[in-house]
Amino acid sequence: MDKAEREGVVRVLGCFDSFKDSLEADLVADAVLHAIAHLYPGRVETRSLSLSDGGNGFLNALKGPLALKLASYGSSTRPDCAGRLAVVEMASASGLEKVPLDLRNPLHTTTEGTGQLMQHAFDEGHSHIIVGMGGSATNDGGLGCLHALGVRVRIQPDDEDPEEHPPIVFGRHLNKVTSLTMPESGVLKGATVEIASDVDNPFVGEKGAVAVFSAQKGATEEIQKRLEAGMHRVAGFYRDSLPLGIDVAHLPGAGSAGGLTGGIVATTGAKIKRGIEFVAEALGLEEAIKGSDLVLTGEGRYDTQTQHGKTVSEVQKLAKKHHKPVVVICGSKKDIPEGEDHHVYELVSMYDLDTCMNRTAQSLDGLVRANASRFPVLSRLGAPQDQASL
Numbered sequence: 001m002d003k004a005e006r007e008g009v010v011r012v013l014g015c016f017d018s019f020k021d022s023l024e025a026d027l028v029a030d031a032v033l034h035a036i037a038h039l040y041p042g043r044v045e046t047r048s049l050s051l052s053d054g055g056n057g058f059l060n061a062l063k064g065p066l067a068l069k070l071a072s073y074g075s076s077t078r079p080d081c082a083g084r085l086a087v088v089e090m091a092s093a094s095g096l097e098k099v100p101l102d103l104r105n106p107l108h109t110t111t112e113g114t115g116q117l118m119q120h121a122f123d124e125g126h127s128h129i130i131v132g133m134g135g136s137a138t139n140d141g142g143l144g145c146l147h148a149l150g151v152r153v154r155i156q157p158d159d160e161d162p163e164e165h166p167p168i169v170f171g172r173h174l175n176k177v178t179s180l181t182m183p184e185s186g187v188l189k190g191a192t193v194e195i196a197s198d199v200d201n202p203f204v205g206e207k208g209a210v211a212v213f214s215a216q217k218g219a220t221e222e223i224q225k226r227l228e229a230g231m232h233r234v235a236g237f238y239r240d241s242l243p244l245g246i247d248v249a250h251l252p253g254a255g256s257a258g259g260l261t262g263g264i265v266a267t268t269g270a271k272i273k274r275g276i277e278f279v280a281e282a283l284g285l286e287e288a289i290k291g292s293d294l295v296l297t298g299e300g301r302y303d304t305q306t307q308h309g310k311t312v313s314e315v316q317k318l319a320k321k322h323h324k325p326v327v328v329i330c331g332s333k334k335d336i337p338e339g340e341d342h343h344v345y346e347l348v349s350m351y352d353l354d355t356c357m358n359r360t361a362q363s364l365d366g367l368v369r370a371n372a373s374r375f376p377v378l379s380r381l382g383a384p385q386d387q388a389s390l
Contacts, residue, residue, distance in 0.1 A: 008043075010377050012036055013292035015049040015285065017311040018056045019300035019331050020135065021097055023360040025050040025057045031361040032296055032329060035368035039384035047292070049283050053198035053311045054256070054275020055134020056097065058089045065282040085128045086121035090114040090257055091135035094144075096217060099137045104218030106139035106227060107172040111260045115148025118188065127191050131264065132275055133257040134198030139214050139227050140171040141203070141234045142263015150183035151267065171258070174230020180241045182267070193268045196275035198310065201255035203248045203262040204231045209255035212305070217258070231259055238266035276314040286318050294377040295319045295326045302330035302344060325376035329367065331356055345371050 014029040023031075029048035037046055052058040062068060068087060091097070093113030096104070114131070121129055138144070147153050147169040155176040157164055166173060202208050210219070210228040219227060235249040246266045248254040253272040254262030264270050280286065289295055297315040312328060319326045328344040336344065347356040347363045350370065356363050372378055 010040070010044045010381065011291065011293045012044050012046045012296065012378075013049070013288055013294070014046065014296045015051050015288070015311075015315055016297055016329075017051050017053060017299040019298075019360055020056065022300060022331065022357050023364075024060070025052065026060070027361060028298070028364065029296075031364040032368055035365045036372055036378070039369060039372050040378065040381055041385060043381050044378075047288065049285060049288055051283070051285070051297075051311045051315070052132070052275065052279055053134055053314075054132040054196040054278070055136075055198045056089075056091045056095065058132030058134075058196065058275065058279070059087060059092065061279045062087055062282055065284075084126060085130070086124075086126035087130045087132065088114065088117045088121060089132045090260060091132070093117055094138050094257075094260075095135045096137040097135065104137060105223070106137070106214055106217045106219050106258060107223055108170055109138045109140070109217070110144035110168055110170045111136070111138050111140055111142055111257070111263075112144040112148045112168055114260065115145035118145070118193075119149055122188050122191055128194075129188065129191055130194045130196055130278065131270075132196045132278075133261055134275065136257040136260065137217055138171060138260065139209055139217060139219065139231075139258035140169060141174055141209075141231050141259035142261070142266075143173060143177070143234060144169045145260055146180075146187070146263050146267055149187045149267070150185070151187065152179075152181040152183070153177060154179040154181070171227060171230075174227060175233050177230075177234055177237055180237045182243060187267045191268075193264060193270035195253070195256075195261050195264060195270050195272045196278045197253045197256040197261055197272050198275050199256045199305065200252045200274075202250045202252060203235055203254040203259050204228065205250065207255075209259045212255070213258065234259075235262070238262070242266055244269055274314075276311050279311075280314055280318070285315070286322075289315070289318045289324055290322045292324060294375065295324050296329060296375075297326060298329035300331040302328055302333040302336065302346070304335050327375050329364065331360075343374075343376065 014033045016025045016028040018025045033046040050061050052061040094111045239247045248262035332348045333346045351363045
């Protein structure tokens with residue numbers, strides 16, 4: 001029996017993903033746990049772990065446990081560890097949060113920056129490259145990244161794109177591709193490439209990259225039709241024109257980051273692993289959950305997609321394994337199956353969207369103060385010290 005158990009203190013673990021466009025994971029945990037500690041002084045012991053499923057915050061989650069060192073490259077960063085491992089967060093180079101709301105359009109975004117980071121890591125001698133996927137502004141099927149890695153992309157010129165070999169490849173080029181040519185030296189030859197994916201969606205189809213994710217990146221229905229046709233076209237080129245001959249069209253996970261995963265798999269044979277598994281293993285998430293009395297987790301949007309490789313689903317799975325109660329705190333929830341929304345609290349139930357997005361920490365504080373007495377385990381501690389809220 002440890003000290004907390006002897007003294008009847010409730011051990012609360014906060015393990016959150018970032019709230020997209022609002023607040024980083026560590027700051028979400030800080031806001032939630034600070035409110036709980038204030039409500040139950042001397043009666044709770046708090047601990048936080050910053051999580052990521054491969055998208056935003058992937059580097060921040062891993063840099064401590066893997067002793068990563070951040071090195072600058074252009075406007076983004078590239079970390080290295082022990083001289084061999086490089087971790088690239090595509091969200092830092094091609095992420096949605098880097099594009100203003102009124103300029104979001106996957107026809108005009110590219111994964112070139114991610115490819116540049118990968119090539120730079122390889123050129124610096126790193127032979128094991130992990131790419132964290134998720135939070136992308138792109139839907140170029142990985143063409144931009146491959147172009148940066150040396151793949152020659154040829155398109156059918158038109159008024160919009162008069163050059164046969166565009167200097168930068170965007171999403172709009174998907175359905176204009178006429179050939180793909182690998183560089184003589186190959187792509188990242190000799191390196192081991194792993195993909196940390198945040199979803200298991202395929203490259204194309206009704207559950208593919210375009211159908212599920214492109215709308216949140218600014219795609220209208222007309223743009224979606226154009227992108228989907230282009231994704232089918234490029235999947236064919238990946239299968240028929242590249243040496244590995246891999247068909248990524250319906251490969252689980254190939255649709256993550258707007259198809260970037262599929263493009264990298266097609267050229268390097270990279271293995272796909274759930275991003276949260278990388279992070280959970282590095283941070284010792286299971287042991288942390290095992291040693292807690294109450295687990296708090298959450299993300300910006302809690303919906304049906306959560307169960308497809310997202311952070312919250314992994315936390316829920318591990319908590320269930322060790323019989324630990326879980327509370328989910330999110331920005332909003334939608335289409336949650338009946339019976340699975342117990343102990344799910346959303347900011348929009350208390351505050352307007354503008355407040356939730358721009359005063360997220362304060363909103364989290366208010367939500368916790370208003371509802372903590374209903375949380376499992378905490379409800380047995382008696383009345384909170386105060387009920388002040390935002």
